[in-house]
Amino acid sequence: MVGVDRQEFLRKLVTSNDTKILLLVMDGIGDVPGKDGKTPLQVARTPNLDRLAAESEQGQTIPVLPGVTPGSGPGHLSLFGYDPVRYQIGRGILEALGLGVEVGEKDLVARANFATIEGDVVKDRRAGRPSTEESAKVVEKLSHAIKEIDGIRITLYPGKEHRFVVRFTGDGLDERITDADPQKNDLPIVWSEPLVEEARRTATVVNEFLKRVKEVLKDEPKMNFALVRGFSKYPDLPNFCEVYGLKAAAIATYPMYRGIAKLVGMEVLDCGPEIEDEVKVLKDRFNDFDFFYFHVKKTDSYGEDGNFDAKVEVIEKVDRILPEILELGFDVVVVTGDHSTPALLKAHSWHPVPFMIKSEFARYSSTNTFDEYSCARGVLGTFYAMDVMGLILAHARRLEKYGA
Amino acid sequence: MVGVDRQEFLRKLVTSNDTKILLLVMDGIGDVPGKDGKTPLQVARTPNLDRLAAESEQGQTIPVLPGVTPGSGPGHLSLFGYDPVRYQIGRGILEALGLGVEVGEKDLVARANFATIEGDVVKDRRAGRPSTEESAKVVEKLSHAIKEIDGIRITLYPGKEHRFVVRFTGDGLDERITDADPQKNDLPIVWSEPLVEEARRTATVVNEFLKRVKEVLKDEPKMNFALVRGFSKYPDLPNFCEVYGLKAAAIATYPMYRGIAKLVGMEVLDCGPEIEDEVKVLKDRFNDFDFFYFHVKKTDSYGEDGNFDAKVEVIEKVDRILPEILELGFDVVVVTGDHSTPALLKAHSWHPVPFMIKSEFARYSSTNTFDEYSCARGVLGTFYAMDVMGLILAHARRLEKYGA
Numbered sequence: 001m002v003g004v005d006r007q008e009f010l011r012k013l014v015t016s017n018d019t020k021i022l023l024l025v026m027d028g029i030g031d032v033p034g035k036d037g038k039t040p041l042q043v044a045r046t047p048n049l050d051r052l053a054a055e056s057e058q059g060q061t062i063p064v065l066p067g068v069t070p071g072s073g074p075g076h077l078s079l080f081g082y083d084p085v086r087y088q089i090g091r092g093i094l095e096a097l098g099l100g101v102e103v104g105e106k107d108l109v110a111r112a113n114f115a116t117i118e119g120d121v122v123k124d125r126r127a128g129r130p131s132t133e134e135s136a137k138v139v140e141k142l143s144h145a146i147k148e149i150d151g152i153r154i155t156l157y158p159g160k161e162h163r164f165v166v167r168f169t170g171d172g173l174d175e176r177i178t179d180a181d182p183q184k185n186d187l188p189i190v191w192s193e194p195l196v197e198e199a200r201r202t203a204t205v206v207n208e209f210l211k212r213v214k215e216v217l218k219d220e221p222k223m224n225f226a227l228v229r230g231f232s233k234y235p236d237l238p239n240f241c242e243v244y245g246l247k248a249a250a251i252a253t254y255p256m257y258r259g260i261a262k263l264v265g266m267e268v269l270d271c272g273p274e275i276e277d278e279v280k281v282l283k284d285r286f287n288d289f290d291f292f293y294f295h296v297k298k299t300d301s302y303g304e305d306g307n308f309d310a311k312v313e314v315i316e317k318v319d320r321i322l323p324e325i326l327e328l329g330f331d332v333v334v335v336t337g338d339h340s341t342p343a344l345l346k347a348h349s350w351h352p353v354p355f356m357i358k359s360e361f362a363r364y365s366s367t368n369t370f371d372e373y374s375c376a377r378g379v380l381g382t383f384y385a386m387d388v389m390g391l392i393l394a395h396a397r398r399l400e401k402y403g404a
Numbered sequence: 405m406v407g408v409d410r411q412e413f414l415r416k417l418v419t420s421n422d423t424k425i426l427l428l429v430m431d432g433i434g435d436v437p438g439k440d441g442k443t444p445l446q447v448a449r450t451p452n453l454d455r456l457a458a459e460s461e462q463g464q465t466i467p468v469l470p471g472v473t474p475g476s477g478p479g480h481l482s483l484f485g486y487d488p489v490r491y492q493i494g495r496g497i498l499e500a501l502g503l504g505v506e507v508g509e510k511d512l513v514a515r516a517n518f519a520t521i522e523g524d525v526v527k528d529r530r531a532g533r534p535s536t537e538e539s540a541k542v543v544e545k546l547s548h549a550i551k552e553i554d555g556i557r558i559t560l561y562p563g564k565e566h567r568f569v570v571r572f573t574g575d576g577l578d579e580r581i582t583d584a585d586p587q588k589n590d591l592p593i594v595w596s597e598p599l600v601e602e603a604r605r606t607a608t609v610v611n612e613f614l615k616r617v618k619e620v621l622k623d624e625p626k627m628n629f630a631l632v633r634g635f636s637k638y639p640d641l642p643n644f645c646e647v648y649g650l651k652a653a654a655i656a657t658y659p660m661y662r663g664i665a666k667l668v669g670m671e672v673l674d675c676g677p678e679i680e681d682e683v684k685v686l687k688d689r690f691n692d693f694d695f696f697y698f699h700v701k702k703t704d705s706y707g708e709d710g711n712f713d714a715k716v717e718v719i720e721k722v723d724r725i726l727p728e729i730l731e732l733g734f735d736v737v738v739v740t741g742d743h744s745t746p747a748l749l750k751a752h753s754w755h756p757v758p759f760m761i762k763s764e765f766a767r768y769s770s771t772n773t774f775d776e777y778s779c780a781r782g783v784l785g786t787f788y789a790m791d792v793m794g795l796i797l798a799h800a801r802r803l804e805k806y807g808a
Contacts, residue, residue: 003407004489363436363755381786383470390471394754402468403475404498
């Protein structure tokens with residue numbers, strides 16, 4: 001039963017009404033005790049979150065499996081109700097989304113590195129780590145020189161340092177090809193091989209692209225070749241709006257999260273870079289949608305920086321804007337994260353994620369705080385993030401009874 | 405692992421002894437805070453349940469999946485250890501069981517509505533919602549007129565208002581046919597179609613039945629046709645007594661629950677309509693069985709009525725009779741529900757269900773209260789109702805060690 005695909009199961013029970021739902025995701029919100037034995041959520045002064053907590057059910061979610069640290073892809077897919085083990089978004093796609101690259105059904109995308117070769121041997125897989133600016137110039141040079149191969153359009157997007165993204169566009173592209181990357185220095189160049197017969201032409205196009213790169217860059221001192229890996233087509237995900245019968249909008253400032261929301265079928269709203277901009281969009285478009293995914297990035301960014309105090313400040317900022325959000329009158333409000341990003345670790349982690357849900361039908365308790373510990377003791381217990389959408393739809397009265 | 409079929413796994417470990425087990429199910433017991441911020445279990449004065457709680461392990465169960473509201477069928481199947489997603493009892497069967505209809509292996513049952521037609525168009529799918537009495541008269545008229553079609557015996561059972569149940573009895577009936585119901589008013593009559601070739605004769609019999617109904621009722625002002633849907637054969641469920649090695653009895657006053665218990669293979673004991681009658685039967689037959697499923701209906705009924713106070717009274721009544729039950733000397737006592745029925749919702753809900761289990765081997769705590777919140781914090785945590793039977797058998801020392 002627990003092995004059941006949630007979306008297949010729920011979609012048969014989904015019914016419609018005019019309730020409004022908010023899923024507020026503070027990226028990487030979960031943490032572990034810092035120097036003073038408290039987490040950022042415990043240190044932050046959050047009167048509004050605390051008031052919401054007193055009217056909510058609390059619990060903590062497991063993004064993928066106990067002990068498993070999710071990337072942003074699986075972290076968000078789970079929250080949106082997709083089994084993160086069954087559905088995986090390719091590295092190439094995520095890298096592309098992170099750069100704001102539009103990816104469509106005829107596209108094959110891949111992550112690329114500049115590399116230094118001598119003859120046919122890869123001497124440095126990162127080409128001496130060029131600056132982002134130096135690297136962008138070489139990407140531009142390549143873009144001018146290589147526009148198309150055998151009817152397949154090539155588009156290049158500069159990334160950080162030695163990284164960039166290649167998008168191949170055309171009919172019949174197939175992601176089932178091997179990485180063109182020896183994985184270690186001082187090994188010969190590796191060409192892409194088809195894993196299935198249908199992918200032979202794609203591998204040929206990729207290898208032809210690499211030969212052209214080698215030719216175009218032959219006089220560059222360091223960035224004289226490229227390694228390409230993580231080939232991914234547009235993933236075939238069930239449509240969020242169809243599965244749950246929701247008109248869903250995404251409000252997020254970073255390309256990666258806007259991209260994931262778009263992949264699952266949400267409408268991604270135009271938005272400025274600050275939380276205040278996000279709130280403005282939410283207010284402006286409140287009447288147009290049933291469901292809002294509202295993403296706050298900087299809790300995660302400061303967690304990754306190891307900046308405990310800045311993470312506390314972001315939480316307090318979210319708390320200050322909360323009343324303005326809540327007065328819009330949502331029927332269901334969820335506050336949670338997609339994973340934990342403890343400042344101590346300076347990285348995503350496997351720790352369960354604080355979660356609360358408020359509705360008229362919440363089994364609320366007298367808990368008037370929202371943090372890792374109150375949530376771990378919450379009435380919802382510990383559950384899979386993949387089950388969040390079921391709870392949300394239930395509280396919105398958007399699920400029929402199962403069986404008579 | 406979590407996807408493992410519990411019954412297949414447990415049945416290999418089952419061993420026998422002379423322990424006595426009570427599974428006391430207060431239907432729809434779980435609730436949410438009412439006007440004064442407390443649930444019925446919190447408001448009720450329950451000294452005996454509280455005493456039992458102090459000697460028990462507590463936890464809360466998820467009947468099907470988080471967010472999913474179960475009907476009585478899935479709610480009880482889970483408690484009896486059946487995967488409620490794998491095993492589904494058809495709508496027709498549940499409707500029939502609810503009316504106390506005997507269903508056997510040669511039977512095909514279906515839900516039926518009286519409807520009003522004009523020519524071949526269904527004008528009102530509920531025939532103007534006749535009273536139960538009016539409807540019963542027309543059922544009787546049909547019963548006299550239609551007794552058999554092509555060797556298949558027809559039996560009709562009146563239900564509430566426009567509803568009744570049709571039972572087809574004979575060899576070779578097949579449930580894989582479509583509903584004979586346009587689902588909306590002002591659409592033409594829909595006839596049943598076979599979904600597989602083997603079901604062709606069944607669809608023909610059903611359609612012949614409907615033509616006869618049309619003929620017999622042609623002069624009725626409103627109830628001049630019938631719609632039939634939810635065709636179900638007797639479900640093929642593993643036998644409870646065989647799987648768990650238990651001589652099991654059901655004590656329940658409502659036909660639906662007696663029916664479900666019979667479907668899984670329990671012996672259903674004759675019983676009067678009140679809780680006191682159920683206690684009397686329990687005492688009289690205590691020596692004849694290992695396992696008693698004891699069902700209290702009215703916690704659910706008052707929940708569905710939105711009658712918080714009456715739900716409290718039923719809980720207090722159960723509490724008063726509890727000592728009489730416990731002094732019989734059970735080795736394992738479970739008190740729980742099949743789902744929640746919050747008075748605020750006036751309906752079944754998805755909320756987890758309070759659970760406690762008492763045995764000599766309970767990891768009891770000092771908690772001397774039994775309610776949604778004490779159970780949410782209980783040592784058993786939150787778990788699937790499907791796992792209740794494993795716990796029961798363990799506490800009864802009826803499971804061998806798994807592996808050396």
